[in-house]
Amino acid sequence: MKTSLAVMLGWVLSQGLLHTELPIFAAIAALLVVQPNINQTLGRAIERSLGVVGGVLVAYGVGVAFGKSSWIVLLAIVFCILLAWALRLAPSSASQIPISAMMVLSIGATTPEYARDRIIETMIGAAAALFVNALIVPPVLLAPAHDTVIRLAREVADTLDRIVDALRFPQTQTQIEEMMIKARLLRPMLNKAEKALKSAEESLTLNPRHTTNRRLLDVDEEFYNRLTSLVTRTIGMTRSLRDHYDHSLHLEPTVLAITVELSRSAHDLRLLAAEADYPDRDHLPVAVEPPALTEPLLIMTPHPQHWILIGSLMEDLRRVREEIKGE
Structure with missing residues (x-):
């Protein structure tokens, strides 16, 4: 129930603030960020947001330097995986960096605002998940x-x-x-x-x-x-x-x-x-x-x-x- 409410809240907020018809990245963030307790939810929200920001920055730098051909996208994905491994990031952040870079380089090539909106949508979805998890008090163990x-x-x-x-x-x-x-x-x-x-x-x-x-x-x-x-x-x-x-x-x-x-x-x-x-x-x-x-x-x-x-x-x-x- 909390996950459903977080997805709905992130979706509505993204549509209202960004005028996006299908804010799927806010929904994805809310789905992945909601955890059994507030502390875990906060950690996952930070990890996912940083992962998205890191992937977008890598994609932006690679796009400016080398363009957006198919082999560049592949090299960017491999670079993001190695970067996450070298930084010893958590699994959620480690997987999010190459995913974000791949989607920005492929889909964002024809939509300049895509990278910006992806970051904002993700943060909105993560914030919605955190808010719902704090509003509906998790059970103590x-x-x-x-x-x-x-x-x-x-x-x-x-x-x-x-x-x-x-x-x-x-x-x-x-x-x-x-x-x-x-x-x-x-x-x-x-x-x-x-x-x-x-x-x-x-x-x-x-x-x-x-x-x-x-x-x-x-x-x-x-x-x-x-x-x-x-x-x-x-x-x-x-x-x-x-x-x-x-x-x-x-x-x-x-x-x-x-x-x-x-x-x-x-x-x-x-x-x-x-x-x-x-x-x-x-x-x-x-x-x-x-x-x-x-x-x-x-x-x-x-x-x-x-x-x-x-x-x-x-x-x-x-x-x-x-x-x-x-x-």
């Missing part, structure tokens, strides 16, 4: 970003619980490898959350609803930053357990104490996810439980076969505890 962050937090908590089970009960090699595979899936989830947050940030740029929604996005971004470290630590603990696992681990008193702290870490991480899911604490669906994390453990001398794993788990647990408590 907070919900997808929020959902990916919360899912990531809960999966990190589930991974901690899987480590607890592996330390408390004897596991087969297949179970240990399966746990490692699931832990590695945290990385794609982290990357997905990062992309969703960037999309949400972009959707708020130049958006009239920016002020209202900025606080909610800040909560998700702050929580995501804490999860970045937690993902690294959780994968590290899983890898250490996979590399140094043996069936007597559950007999080690320190290991059992570590499992208690890991369970509490998973518990408190879910509390953080609940608070991030409902930033207004007065509207939480259930009463908030108190955090369960305790003070750091005092480690007894472990079995020589287990001290590397226990030391690694303790260091990762310390950092997990700091991230969850915000220390």
Whole structure:
């Protein structure tokens, strides 16, 4: 609907201002410039306008210097492609320069005002697209970003619980490898959350609803930053357990104490996810439980076969505890 309105507005404005019977270039600009949010629309409008201006200038210079024969048109197109590549222009601008040069040299050869009108029409169409996209407020993409962050937090908590089970009960090699595979899936989830947050940030740029929604996005971004470290630590603990696992681990008193702290870490991480899911604490669906994390453990001398794993788990647990408590 926004694209249709932008095309209609660009068409009417071009006819009224330029007295053009068929302002197709304004319509083309409006079709290509309208994007999901205002920030992207502004960028595309600038890119397309600059591309048109660059192509017209190249065509004008080539026409003055060499005339307008067919081989000159071909060389101008090739030159524009190489110029766009050398300047590392965005794809929309890179394709627009040779297209504009080709059309000016071919059609504009018999119409001197063609180059001028093409630039003006394009700018009118781009301006119409920008105006319509600002008038009809684009949707903000907070919900997808929020959902990916919360899912990531809960999966990190589930991974901690899987480590607890592996330390408390004897596991087969297949179970240990399966746990490692699931832990590695945290990385794609982290990357997905990062992309969703960037999309949400972009959707708020130049958006009239920016002020209202900025606080909610800040909560998700702050929580995501804490999860970045937690993902690294959780994968590290899983890898250490996979590399140094043996069936007597559950007999080690320190290991059992570590499992208690890991369970509490998973518990408190879910509390953080609940608070991030409902930033207004007065509207939480259930009463908030108190955090369960305790003070750091005092480690007894472990079995020589287990001290590397226990030391690694303790260091990762310390950092997990700091991230969850915000220390």
